[in-house]
Amino acid sequence: xxxxxxxxxxxxxxxxxxxxxxxxxxxxxxxxxxxxxxxxxxxxxxxxxxxxxxxxxxxxxxxxxxxxxxxxxxxxxxxxxxxxxxxxxxxxxxxxxxxxxxxxxxxxxxxxxxxxxxxxxxxxxxxxxxxxxxxxxxxxxxxxxxxxxxxxxxxxxxxxxxxxxxxxxxxxxxxxxxxxxxxxxxxxxxxxxxxxxxxxx
Amino acid sequence: xxxxxxxxxxxxxxxxxxxxxxxxxxxxxxxxxxxxxxxxxxxxxxxxxxxxxxxxxxxxxxxxxxxxxxxxxxxxxxxxxxxxxxxxxxxxxxxxxxxxxxxxxxxxxxxxxxxxxxxxxxxxxxxxxxxxxxxxxxxxxxxxxxxxxxxxxxxxxxxxxxxxxxxxxxxxxxxxxxxxxxxxxxxxxxxxxxxxxxxxx
Numbered sequence: 008x009x010x011x012x013x014x015x016x017x018x019x020x021x022x023x024x025x026x027x028x029x030x031x032x033x034x035x036x037x038x039x040x041x042x043x044x045x046x047x048x049x050x051x052x053x054x055x056x057x058x059x060x061x062x063x064x065x066x067x068x069x070x071x072x073x074x075x076x077x078x079x080x081x082x083x084x085x086x087x088x089x090x091x092x093x094x095x096x097x098x099x100x101x102x103x104x105x106x107x108x109x110x111x112x113x114x115x116x117x118x119x120x121x122x123x124x125x126x127x128x129x130x131x132x133x134x135x136x137x138x139x140x141x142x143x144x145x146x147x148x149x150x151x152x153x154x155x156x157x158x159x160x161x162x163x164x165x166x167x168x169x170x171x172x173x174x175x176x177x178x179x180x181x182x183x184x185x186x187x188x189x190x191x192x193x194x195x196x197x198x199x200x201x202x203x204x205x206x207x208x
Numbered sequence: 209x210x211x212x213x214x215x216x217x218x219x220x221x222x223x224x225x226x227x228x229x230x231x232x233x234x235x236x237x238x239x240x241x242x243x244x245x246x247x248x249x250x251x252x253x254x255x256x257x258x259x260x261x262x263x264x265x266x267x268x269x270x271x272x273x274x275x276x277x278x279x280x281x282x283x284x285x286x287x288x289x290x291x292x293x294x295x296x297x298x299x300x301x302x303x304x305x306x307x308x309x310x311x312x313x314x315x316x317x318x319x320x321x322x323x324x325x326x327x328x329x330x331x332x333x334x335x336x337x338x339x340x341x342x343x344x345x346x347x348x349x350x351x352x353x354x355x356x357x358x359x360x361x362x363x364x365x366x367x368x369x370x371x372x373x374x375x376x377x378x379x380x381x382x383x384x385x386x387x388x389x390x391x392x393x394x395x396x397x398x399x400x401x402x403x404x405x406x407x408x409x
Contacts (some may be wrong), residue, residue, distance in 0.1 A: 011409070014360040038407075039212070042330075043330060044326065044327070044329075044330045046247055047330070072292055077314060106374075118329070121326060121382075124324060124382070124385060124386065125245065125322060125323060125326045127386060128245075128319070128385050128386060129243075129244060129248070130244045134378065134386060137386060138386045138387055141386065153212045164399045167395045167396045167398070167399035167400070168399055168400070169405070170392070170395075170396050171376055171396045171399060171400040173379070174365075174376045174380045174383060174396060175372055175376035176377035176379065177379035177382050177383070178374070178375035178376055178379030178381075178382070179375045179377035180379075181325070182375060182377050182378070183323075184325060184326070184329050185325065185328060185329060185335060185338060185339045185342065186339055193369070194371075195370050195371050195372045195375060197369045198351075198365045198368035198369055198372060199368070199369075201365070202369065202372075202403060202407050204347075205401050207227070
């Protein structure tokens with residue numbers, strides 16, 4: 008019995024260390040992609056930024072594509088959890104929900120995802136993986152939006168109304184890429200949140 | 209008098225040739241940017257594609273930045289003219305106008321502009337020029353949208369409604385980058401065109 012406990016004590020901290028290393032790599036990868044784009048983002052650059060040896064980085068992620076798609080997925084999941092945590096009681100004030108949804112597309116994660124997306128449009132090796140990742144993240148965001156907006160998708164047009172809102176959020180993210188578009192964005196979001204509120208009834 | 213006429217005859221065809229060369233370079237530059245992205249787009253590649261010598265290309269465009277920003281601007285202007293030509297009598301059926309506006313963001317021009325946009329977010333040399341170009345093209349598209357939708361911007365919220373529509377159109381363009389999103393897009397556009405029609409009164 009004593010022996011088993013010792014083994015567990017040794018194993019658990021090792022798993023924790025490994026998990027912490029993986030997480031540092033994923034966060035460094037997203038930051039790197041957001042700042043330097045795909046062309047400037049390599050496993051070596053990310054390993055250095057995360058303070059991890061290149062060998063350890065390659066133990067966790069065999070290829071550059073593995074690292075960066077895993078990074079965008081990980082941070083997307085974190086953002087989804089944070090979004091749900093903002094509205095712990097489920098359906099909430101629609102203007103607040105629309106503003107929080109749009110916020111998903113204006114930070115470094117969107118910038119990183121956009122770089123990956125655009126790179127995937129030219130690189131055959133990256134394209135199927137990013138397409139699949141994008142579809143998965145998109146479905147999850149749609150699910151959260153429907154839930155928090157209290158939208159009834161059995162009513163005709165409601166599904167498309169929510170989809171159009173998320174398309175607008177992505178477009179607003181794009182408009183924020185080169186300049187700080189905050190002031191204009193807030194006015195557009197206020198107006199469209201009101202239109203959406205009417206449309207969802 | 210005879211001498212003057214000869215000079216004019218010689219000068220005009222030369223100007224025409226020069227204009228045609230410039231136009232070929234601009235169109236080749238947009239196609240190149242759409243297919244290969246910024247990293248794969250150089251003056252030499254575009255000159256070869258356009259069947260123009262590198263020297264002639266550099267006579268028209270001194271730098272890579274000159275060529276590609278001029279190309280995106282030129283094609284944007286062509287698209288604006290084509291959009292106005294679709295609705296020669298001004299304000300038209302709003303669903304048709306919304307569909308035509310969204311179409312601006314789903315072709316090779318949008319793909320090219322997106323590559324330039326994303327590259328500009330990382331490259332200090334490109335950034336101010338693309339920011340300025342984007343603002344100019346955005347204002348012109350907004351002007352056309354207001355006109356063709358018959359939108360009265362003196363009414364509160366109307367300006368933001370039209371802006372949000374164009375943001376949605378950009379987001380729909382992004383969603384079409386990696387996969388053919390036509391079927392979903394048509395449903396979203398039909399739904400939001402109806403909502404917009406109600407909102408604009």
